[in-house]
Amino acid sequence: MKRRTxxxxxxxxxxxxxxxxxxxxxxxxxxxxxxxxxxxxxVALNGWIKIAKDGxxxxxxxxxxxxxxxHTGLAMLVAEELDVPLASVRxxxxxxxxxxxxxxxxxxxxxxxxxxSEGDHKPAKVQIGEWxxxxxxxxxxxxxxxGSSSLADAWEPVRxxxxxxxxxxxxxxxxxxxxxxxxxxxxxxxVHHASGRSAHFGELAADALRxxxxxxxxxxxxxxxxxxxxxxxxVPSKVDGSAQFGIDVRLPGMLFATVRMCxxxxxxxxxxxxxxxxxxxxxxxxxALDAVAGSTAxxxxxxxxHWHARRAAQAVxxxxxxxxxxxxxxxxxxxDLLNALQTEKGFTFxxxxxxxxxxxxxxxxxxxxxxxxxxxHATMEPMNCTAQFKDGKLEVWAPTQVPGFARDVAARxxxxxxxxxxxxVTLLGGGFGRRLxxxxxxxxxxxxxxxxxxxxxxxxxxxxxxxxxxxxxLHVAQLRAVLDAxxxxxxxxIHSAGDAIAPRWTARNLPxxxxxxxxxxxxTAEGLFDLPYGFTHQHMAHVATRxxxxxxxxxxxxxxxxxxxxxxxxxxxxxxAKADPLAYRQAxxxxxxxxxxxxxxxxxxxxWGRPLPEGHARGIALHESFGSIVAQVLEVSLQGGRPRVHQxxxxxxxxxxxxxxxxxxxxxxxxxxxxxxxxxxxxxxQDGVVQQSNFHNYPLLTLAQTPVVHTWLVPSTHAPSGxxxxxxxxxxxxxxxxxxxxxxxxxxxxxxxx
Amino acid sequence: MQLRINGQSVEVNADPEMPILWxxxxxxxxxxxxxxxxxxxxxxxxxxxxxQPVRSCSVPVSAAEGKALTTIEALGRKDQPHPLQTAWIAxxxxxxxxxxxxxxxxxxxxxxxxxxxxxxxxxxxxTNLCRxxxxxxxxxxxxxxxxxxxxxxx
Numbered sequence: 001m002k003r004r005t006x007x008x009x010x011x012x013x014x015x016x017x018x019x020x021x022x023x024x025x026x027x028x029x030x031x032x033x034x035x036x037x038x039x040x041x042x043v044a045l046n047g048w049i050k051i052a053k054d055g056x057x058x059x060x061x062x063x064x065x066x067x068x069x070x071h072t073g074l075a076m077l078v079a080e081e082l083d084v085p086l087a088s089v090r091x092x093x094x095x096x097x098x099x100x101x102x103x104x105x106x107x108x109x110x111x112x113x114x115x116x117s118e119g120d121h122k123p124a125k126v127q128i129g130e131w132x133x134x135x136x137x138x139x140x141x142x143x144x145x146x147g148s149s150s151l152a153d154a155w156e157p158v159r160x161x162x163x164x165x166x167x168x169x170x171x172x173x174x175x176x177x178x179x180x181x182x183x184x185x186x187x188x189x190x191v192h193h194a195s196g197r198s199a200h201f202g203e204l205a206a207d208a209l210r211x212x213x214x215x216x217x218x219x220x221x222x223x224x225x226x227x228x229x230x231x232x233x234x235v236p237s238k239v240d241g242s243a244q245f246g247i248d249v250r251l252p253g254m255l256f257a258t259v260r261m262c263x264x265x266x267x268x269x270x271x272x273x274x275x276x277x278x279x280x281x282x283x284x285x286x287x288a289l290d291a292v293a294g295s296t297a298x299x300x301x302x303x304x305x306h307w308h309a310r311r312a313a314q315a316v317x318x319x320x321x322x323x324x325x326x327x328x329x330x331x332x333x334x335x336d337l338l339n340a341l342q343t344e345k346g347f348t349f350x351x352x353x354x355x356x357x358x359x360x361x362x363x364x365x366x367x368x369x370x371x372x373x374x375x376x377h378a379t380m381e382p383m384n385c386t387a388q389f390k391d392g393k394l395e396v397w398a399p400t401q402v403p404g405f406a407r408d409v410a411a412r413x414x415x416x417x418x419x420x421x422x423x424x425v426t427l428l429g430g431g432f433g434r435r436l437x438x439x440x441x442x443x444x445x446x447x448x449x450x451x452x453x454x455x456x457x458x459x460x461x462x463x464x465x466x467x468x469x470x471x472x473x474l475h476v477a478q479l480r481a482v483l484d485a486x487x488x489x490x491x492x493x494i495h496s497a498g499d500a501i502a503p504r505w506t507a508r509n510l511p512x513x514x515x516x517x518x519x520x521x522x523x524t525a526e527g528l529f530d531l532p533y534g535f536t537h538q539h540m541a542h543v544a545t546r547x548x549x550x551x552x553x554x555x556x557x558x559x560x561x562x563x564x565x566x567x568x569x570x571x572x573x574x575x576x577a578k579a580d581p582l583a584y585r586q587a588x589x590x591x592x593x594x595x596x597x598x599x600x601x602x603x604x605x606x607x608w609g610r611p612l613p614e615g616h617a618r619g620i621a622l623h624e625s626f627g628s629i630v631a632q633v634l635e636v637s638l639q640g641g642r643p644r645v646h647q648x649x650x651x652x653x654x655x656x657x658x659x660x661x662x663x664x665x666x667x668x669x670x671x672x673x674x675x676x677x678x679x680x681x682x683x684x685x686q687d688g689v690v691q692q693s694n695f696h697n698y699p700l701l702t703l704a705q706t707p708v709v710h711t712w713l714v715p716s717t718h719a720p721s722g723x724x725x726x727x728x729x730x731x732x733x734x735x736x737x738x739x740x741x742x743x744x745x746x747x748x749x750x751x752x753x754x
Numbered sequence: 755m756q757l758r759i760n761g762q763s764v765e766v767n768a769d770p771e772m773p774i775l776w777x778x779x780x781x782x783x784x785x786x787x788x789x790x791x792x793x794x795x796x797x798x799x800x801x802x803x804x805x806q807p808v809r810s811c812s813v814p815v816s817a818a819e820g821k822a823l824t825t826i827e828a829l830g831r832k833d834q835p836h837p838l839q840t841a842w843i844a845x846x847x848x849x850x851x852x853x854x855x856x857x858x859x860x861x862x863x864x865x866x867x868x869x870x871x872x873x874x875x876x877x878x879x880x881t882n883l884c885r886x887x888x889x890x891x892x893x894x895x896x897x898x899x900x901x902x903x904x905x906x907x908x
Contacts (some may be wrong), residue, residue: 066850067849235851239843241827306789307780378885381850429852431850462790462793672884672887700885703880704877706889709890
């Protein structure tokens with residue numbers, strides 16, 4: 001299918017969904033006071049903002065805090081508009097209303113080239129596509145924390161809701177005191193008049209509800225809080241052990257469960273003898289688990305403590321059955337993908353000029369094949385969920401990135417209506433995309449339904465967590481450049497293959513929207529079709545495969561491997577042209593000034609070109625993802641024959657910066673995450689069994705191995721774009737490029753092995 | 755079994771073979787100590803036994819008999835936080851925060867033994883894993899707390 005055909009058919013198919021609505025701007029997500037949870041004494045002014053009796057401001061929080069600082073970031077938007085201290089904004093869990101759906105995340109799934117879709121002058125196809133998908137996203141109302149989109153998504157609706165609250169509070173005071181609004185000002189949760197009269201928000205809230213007023217967010221020149229490194233609101237509870245993660249839920253009479261799933265992915269239980277296990281002290285029962293929401297079948301053991309459950313689970317005698325299609329094998333899958341590159345054209349995501357003609361007259365061709373393995377998420381908090389079914393109602397406590405999906409799957413498993421299910425979202429001990437799936441929620445509900453009204457906390461072992469993930473899919477790519485007589489590339493063809501994530505994820509979590517044919521998935525091609533470099537001829541196509549290994553979104557998704565492919569190859573082209581890798585990129589970025597500025601900032605701050613100590617080398621990489629551009633300059637040496645990264649200088653353009661300290665944290669975080677993958681990360685599958693199981697054979701970077709990270713921000717007045725993921729993609733190519741300088745070896749397979 | 759936990763004498767009804775981690779979490783509901791790996795590889799479950807850092811997922815309850823067991827809940831008090839907790843807030847160390855109880859317990863054992871740790875000392879002592887990558891700020895916060903403690907003691 002050609003790209004244009006696909007877009008047109010997608011627009012046609014979605015036409016039915018959008019019939020009957022008018023335009024839905026950010027204002028349509030304001031919601032009504034009834035959208036918020038009622039609580040005695042509180043006055044909700046819209047779907048986002050309530051005023052408590054004591055005058056404090058309450059924000060409906062739909063997004064999950066998993067370390068990225070979103071609870072602080074969103075609260076900052078509200079504190080800014082209402083001129084209250086950040087600490088006085090309280091968070092309350094949002095309901096399941098569609099106003100909390102993440103529109104920005106879905107709009108970002110459109111495969112438009114970023115140079116076409118940024119700024120104010122977008123081509124019609126981009127405008128129409130974004131409008132259409134925005135409508136669909138608004139209608140679906142999927143509450144998801146992912147795609148580095150929380151601030152981008154909340155930017156208009158949350159500020160608008162807070163501005164509306166501000167206007168109506170001022171309106172109420174003006175009416176009450178019979179004075180013009182222009183004579184009023186707000187400070188620290190009070191409205192003041194020049195006469196000295198003042199009232200706190202709580203005294204004005206009931207009247208404010210009756211004085212809705214048109215509002216626009218503050219101009220940026222009036223900002224006091226946005227752009228400052230405000231302290232995170234969740235830190236105090238995270239230094240004294242009081243923060244409540246999923247595994248910290250404690251309920252009266254609670255039981256503890258653990259799982260064993262068939263070690264062969266997609267396999268089943270052939271026979272099970274739990275007699276000995278059930279006779280062990282503290283054990284309550286053994287519950288069969290079917291394959292649900294993408295999981296592999298197995299069983300759970302319920303006991304009085306998690307330790308009793310773990311011990312008994314090992315005592316269950318079980319005969320596992322391989323999946324019907326035979327055992328999965330990652331080495332064979334990689335070979336299949338390489339073969340697919342020879343036999344299949346795939347879906348064309350991007351075309352410019354005529355690469356085929358350029359190749360036909362080529363004096364010189366440079367070609368390389370790159371590979372990246374499966375990866376596990378390895379959140380520090382293993383998968384877990386607590387559930388209780390009592391009096392016809394189901395309550396679920398889950399560290400999840402998708403509370404609506406958690407509710408839906410719980411209702412499906414329990415055969416209840418969604419309205420009979422309450423989901424409490426706890427803090428997440430890491431997410432990285434793993435908690436965009438709800439297999440563990442389904443399992444907990446299955447177990448709770450068998451436990452006669454008692455609450456059950458189901459917690460996976462690290463081994464189950466590592467061996468039953470939704471893995472970052474294995475991908476391969478072939479890159480081919482045509483060089484002129486001077487070694488300058490003018491044509492770039494990229495052909496890649498691997499499993500698509502979005503269709504599998506949709507099938508697991510939104511079965512009603514899943515069709516028999518997979519639509520092309522941007523995540524397969526992101527980081528390959530969307531390059532900023534001005535090669536005259538470009539062609540990028542992806543072969544979407546179905547290897548049947550469970551795959552999911554892994555921090556920075558397709559960019560995580562594709563940036564390694566593309567930015568390593570661009571470096572190869574620089575060396576082929578005998579050019580400095582920085583100067584080579586600069587020359588190709590004449591029509592991409594935002595990219596060039598980020599690249600130059602990183603190079604300048606890293607003192608690119610200045611001599612390094614003997615045995616050290618630098619590498620550079622530049623990559624756009626989730627609307628943000630990141631450049632990194634990395635310095636490496638070898639210690640005992642292994643790479644030791646000393647320093648990484650990051651520059652980022654992420655649009656308007658809400659909180660520079662949070663951006664710097666995410667850059668530091670991304671460097672560690674990216675280096676872990678680049679140096680150590682691989683999941684191998686043999687006969688269906690994942691070979692890695694715990695941190696001894698799926699290691700993470702340690703403190704001692706962590707480089708110094710410096711972060712520099714490009715000032716911007718664009719709307720905010722992603723921060724949580726964009727720092728990850730450039731890490732692996734920057735390291736590979738530095739290692740090439742150091743050793744002369746071009747490493748084209750992840751993890752990097754000298 | 756009689757145990758001394760966070761300065762209190764506690765009668766605990768638990769299998770002596772049960773790892774300290776699960777006794778704390780599932781018997782006593784002291785949930786500040788976290789489960790990460792179960793094989794003493796990640797350090798999320800670090801507590802002190804007589805001031806020494808141990809990975810409680812792999813130490814049986816019987817090993818705590820006759821010793822002082824200290825968890826994150828007793829590292830400091832609300833009105834008198836440990837200098838490391840103050841430094842952790844000043845440096846904004848935590849992200850998801852899940853590993854931080856263990857990090858703080860490992861760091862406090864380090865500072866109890868070494869009032870002025872070098873970067874190499876910190877590298878050697880702080881082998882706890884953090885998936886969010888807070889390591890750079892962990893290092894800075896340890897230096898900050900060490901300086902504050904030295905200044906306080908002077």
